[in-house]
Amino acid sequence: MPSITYIxxxxxxxTVDVPVGSxxxxxxxxxxxxxIDADCGxxxxxxxxxxxxxxxxxxxxxxxxxxxETMLSFANGTEDDSRLxxxxxxxxxxxxxxxxxxAGQH
Amino acid sequence: xxxADVLSAGGGQAAxxxxxxxxxxxxxxxxxxxxxxxxxxxxxxxxxxxxxxGQIDEAALPLRPESFxxxxxxxxxxxxxxxxxxxxxxxxxxxxxxxxxxxxxxxATGARNREIPGMAGALxxxxxxxxxxxxxxxxxxxxxxxxxxxxxxxxxxxxAAARGLAVTVIEAAPRALLRGVSxxxxxxxxxxxxxxxxxxxxxxxxxxxxxxLVLVAIGVIPNTELAEAAGLACANGIVVDATLxxxxxxxxxxxxxxxxxxxxxxVRLESVQxxxxxxxxxAERLLGRPAPYAKVPWFWSDxxxxxxxxxxxxxxxxxxxIRGDADSDALSVFCFAGDRxxxxxxxxxxxxxxxxxxxxxxxxxxxxxxxxxxGIDLRSV
Ligand SMILES: Cc1cc2nc3c(=O)[nH]c(=O)nc-3n(C[C@H](O)[C@H](O)[C@H](O)COP(=O)(O)OP(=O)(O)OC[C@H]3O[C@@H](n4cnc5c(N)ncnc54)[C@H](O)[C@@H]3O)c2cc1C
Ligand code: FES
Numbered sequence: 001m002p003s004i005t006y007i008x009x010x011x012x013x014x015t016v017d018v019p020v021g022s023x024x025x026x027x028x029x030x031x032x033x034x035x036i037d038a039d040c041g042x043x044x045x046x047x048x049x050x051x052x053x054x055x056x057x058x059x060x061x062x063x064x065x066x067x068x069e070t071m072l073s074f075a076n077g078t079e080d081d082s083r084l085x086x087x088x089x090x091x092x093x094x095x096x097x098x099x100x101x102x103a104g105q106h
Numbered sequence: 107x108x109x110a111d112v113l114s115a116g117g118g119q120a121a122x123x124x125x126x127x128x129x130x131x132x133x134x135x136x137x138x139x140x141x142x143x144x145x146x147x148x149x150x151x152x153x154x155x156x157x158x159x160g161q162i163d164e165a166a167l168p169l170r171p172e173s174f175x176x177x178x179x180x181x182x183x184x185x186x187x188x189x190x191x192x193x194x195x196x197x198x199x200x201x202x203x204x205x206x207x208x209x210x211x212x213x214a215t216g217a218r219n220r221e222i223p224g225m226a227g228a229l230x231x232x233x234x235x236x237x238x239x240x241x242x243x244x245x246x247x248x249x250x251x252x253x254x255x256x257x258x259x260x261x262x263x264x265x266a267a268a269r270g271l272a273v274t275v276i277e278a279a280p281r282a283l284l285r286g287v288s289x290x291x292x293x294x295x296x297x298x299x300x301x302x303x304x305x306x307x308x309x310x311x312x313x314x315x316x317x318x319l320v321l322v323a324i325g326v327i328p329n330t331e332l333a334e335a336a337g338l339a340c341a342n343g344i345v346v347d348a349t350l351x352x353x354x355x356x357x358x359x360x361x362x363x364x365x366x367x368x369x370x371x372x373v374r375l376e377s378v379q380x381x382x383x384x385x386x387x388x389a390e391r392l393l394g395r396p397a398p399y400a401k402v403p404w405f406w407s408d409x410x411x412x413x414x415x416x417x418x419x420x421x422x423x424x425x426x427x428i429r430g431d432a433d434s435d436a437l438s439v440f441c442f443a444g445d446r447x448x449x450x451x452x453x454x455x456x457x458x459x460x461x462x463x464x465x466x467x468x469x470x471x472x473x474x475x476x477x478x479x480x481g482i483d484l485r486s487v
Contacts (some may be wrong), residue, residue, distance in 0.1 A: 030171050032178050036128040039382050041149045041169075044416060045381075045406040047460060067413075067456055074460030074485065106401075 002095040009103045018090050019044040024029030029103035042086035047071040048105040049085045054098035059093045060090050061097070075101045083089060107198065109207035110138035111391060113376035115188040115332060116215035117141025119150070119335060120361030120381035122169045125180045125214055127389035135209065137180045140200060142187040143233060146172060151378060156263040158244065159268065167234060191336035193354055210392060215329035217376065221322060222253065228320040231258055234397060235331040237364050243319050246270055251317035255282035255306060257407045259323035260295065263304050264409040267348060273304035274315050280308055287416065288426050291439045291451045298412055298435065326477055328363045328374060341365060341376035348398040360384035378406045398416050402466045411435070418449030418466045424428040427477040430455060440477040447471035461485055
C-alpha cells in the first residue's frame with residue numbers, strides 16, 4: 001500500500017498506508033488526521049480538503065480538475081502547490097507522497 | 107452499568123464528526139455512539155445521487171471505515187435504539203435492555219421522512235436500506251411519480267430521467283423548492299428538468315398519474331420524541347442555546363434534530379455542513395473551549411449535470427440579483443433583505459459560491475449594486 005505523509009500546519013507528521021483507489025483526502029479522514037475536514041465527502045463541493053503538495057510530488061499528483069481549479073482560486077491561502085485532496089487518486093506511483101495542511105479549512 | 111464520558115444518541119453525520127473531533131483534540135475519555143441503523147454510519151448525499159446511478163457501490167458509503175472506530179477507541183453500538191433518558195441519574199436505556207451512564211449526552215437523532223397516510227406501496231429515501239430498494243426498483247420500473255419537488259425529489263427525478271424512466275414530479279406548492287431556494291433559482295432548475303423530459307406539476311391541478319414506482323419526498327420530521335419524553339423543550343427540533351446546549355447542561359443537540367438561535371431567529375437545518383459544524387462546536391466546548399455557534403451555512407445539491415451550491419439562508423429575502431444568464435445552466439442568485447446579503451445560490455458557478463462563503467462571514471458583505479455589476483470581482487469587495 002502506498003505510504004503518504006501528512007504534515008499538520010503545526011508541523012506534526014502522520015505517515016499512514018492508504019489503499020490504491022482511495023483518495024489522499026480519504027487517507028487523512030479514515031485515519032482521523034487533523035487538518036482536513038472534507039465535509040462534502042469528496043464531491044469537490046466544499047474545498048475543506050485543501051493541501052499543499054510537496055514540490056517533489058507535483059508532477060506525480062497531476063493537474064487540477066476544472067471545478068477544483070475554480071474552487072481553489074477562491075479559497076484562502078491558495079498557492080501554486082495547492083490541491084483539493086479528494087481529487088488526488090491514490091496510485092502505486094504516489095508511494096512516499098508528502099502533503100502539508102494549511103492553517104485552516106474555513 | 108457501563109459508562110461513557112461522551113455518549114451520542116443517534117449515529118449519523120453529526121455523531122461521527124463529534125467523536126472524530128474529540129479524538130483529534132486529544133479527548134482522553136470514553137466515547138460511545140448508539141445508532142438504530144445496522145452497520146457503519148453512512149454518508150447520505152450519495153444515496154440520492156452516485157449510488158442510485160450505479161457510479162459507486164456500498165463500500166464507498168460509510169462515513170468512516172471499521173478500522174477507524176477501533177483505532178480511535180470509539181465504541182459503536184449499531185442496530186440499537188436509545189429508548190429513554192434518565193436525566194437525574196445521567197443514564198440512557200437501550201433497546202437491548204442495557205442501561206449506560208453518561209458524562210455528556212449528545213442528541214444526534216436526525217430526522218425521518220414525512221409520510222402520506224394510507225399511501226401503500228410508496229417508497230421514501232433517507233437510509234441505505236431505502237436506497238437499496240430504490241436502486242433495485244429503478245432497474246425494472248419504466249415510470250416514476252415523485253411527490254414533492256424538494257431537494258430529494260428533484261435529485262431523484264434527475265437520476266430517474268438519466269436512467270431513462272418517464273418522470274412526473276407532483277408538488278402541492280405553487281413552485282419547486284419553496285422553502286429551499288429563491289424563485290429565480292427554482293425556475294432555472296425546473297426548466298432544466300423539463301428539458302430532460304420530466305413533467306413537473308404544481309399546485310392543485312386535478313389529474314391522475316400512472317406510474318410503476320412512487321417516491322414520497324415531502325420533507326422530514328425531526329426525531330425529538332426521546333428529548334420530549336425527557337422533559338426537554340422541543341419546537342420543530344430540540345431547542346438549544348447559542349452554544350448548542352439544551353436546558354440541561356449535560357445534554358447537547360446537533361444536526362438535523364436541533365433548533366438553534368441565529369441572528370434572524372431560530373432555525374433547524376438539514377445539511378452535512380450544519381451537522382458537521384455543530385459537532386465541531388460541541389467538541390470544542392467539551393474540550394474546554396466553549397464558543398457560540400456562528401458558521402455560515404452552506405449546502406450543495408447535484409441534479410444531473412447541475413451542481414447547485416448555496417451559501418447563507420435566503421429565508422426572508424425581498425430582493426434578488428442575478429449574475430450569469432437566467433436561461434442558461436450557469437447562474438448565481440444573490441438574495442438580499444434590503445441592502446443586506448442573506449444568501450447566494452450558485453448553479454454551476456463554484457467561484458461565486460466560494461466568494462459568497464467568505465462575504466457572508468463578514469459583517470458588511472456585498473450591496474445589491476455591487477452584485478449587479480459583473481465587472482466587480484467578488485474577491486476584491
Ligand atoms: C438522500 C439524502 C441526500 C442528501 N443530500 C445532501 C446533500 O447533497 N448535501 C447536504 O448538505 N446534505 C444532504 N443531505 C442531508 C444530510 O445528509 C443530513 O443533514 C445529515 O445526514 C444530518 O446528520 P445527522 O447526524 O443530524 O442525522 P443523521 O445522519 O440522519 O443521523 C441520525 C441517526 O440517528 C438514528 N437515530 C434516531 N433516533 C435514534 C435513537 N433513539 N437511538 C439510536 N439511533 C437513533 C437515525 O436512525 C440515524 O441513523 C441528504 C440527506 C438525504 C436523506
Ligand atoms: S472533500 Fe469537499 S472538496 Fe474535497
